[in-house]
Amino acid sequence: MNRSLVSVFLLVPALACGGSQRADELPSFSVTFAAEADEGVALGGVMVRANGNEVGLSDDDGLVQTTLRGPEGVGVEITYECPTGHLQPDAPKMLRLHSFRALTEDARIGLHMKLDCPPAERTVAFVVHTNGHEGLPVKIDGEEVARTNSAGIAHIVQMTSNAPRVFRMQLDTSANMRMRPANPSTTFQFQGNDDLFVLAQNFEVEAPPTMRRRRRRMRQAPIRITRIGN
Secondary structure (H helix, E strand, O other): OOOOOEEEEEOOOOOHHHHOOOHHHOOEEEEEEEEEEEOOEEOOOOEEEEOOEEEEEOOOOOEEEEEEEOOOOOEEEEEEEOOOOEOOOOOOEEEEOOOOOOOOOOOOOOEEEEEEOOEOEEEEEEEEEEOOOOOOEEEEOOEEEEEOOOOOEEEEEEEEEOOOEEEEEEEOOOOOOOEEOOOOEEEEEEOOOOEEEEEEEOOEEOOOOOOOOOOOOOOOOOOOOOOOOO
16 A cells, blocks of 8 residues: 655755755755544545645545755745545644654654644434333424434434534423423533434323312201191
């Protein structure tokens, strides 16, 4: 597998020996650029430029390897373009050319710079567990997005920008006034990365009120008066 794209870029700053030193006489520095969508997630297709000149396009491993020439300690402006669907960098990066002393003579140590291209959208998943209540509406930020299935479970997947935000989830029990707790809600703090949130909620259903049987009053039998004598 081709792990890198190799190119040579000549830096000829005016400060190099008063502008009299030839470019091919300047010291060379091995540089590796590593493009990532997330921490540890390599990203190909990132165009890298040094002082406005193209250095290379990151490969499937997210790497661009090149050699830059210039005086020790000079600063090089690094810009890069992320592929579609990824956020562009806010500002250029500065790479300072300097050499490292290797532990052994055969060892080669080069410069390394990480280039961040976070996704413009993130995937957020929600899982709702209830104790077997089917058809229960699940609302996120006031909008119904799902209903629990026959096992009392609901799955929701949403796409959102990677800006941190708060999701408010509510289980709507208004169709059954005897469910407790009534209309429970909770909030989830989204930090800007792909994430999974789980809500486990148990319900109790109050027994219907018992009908009190009305006691029937016994009618008193009429009193019969018997007249005795005059």
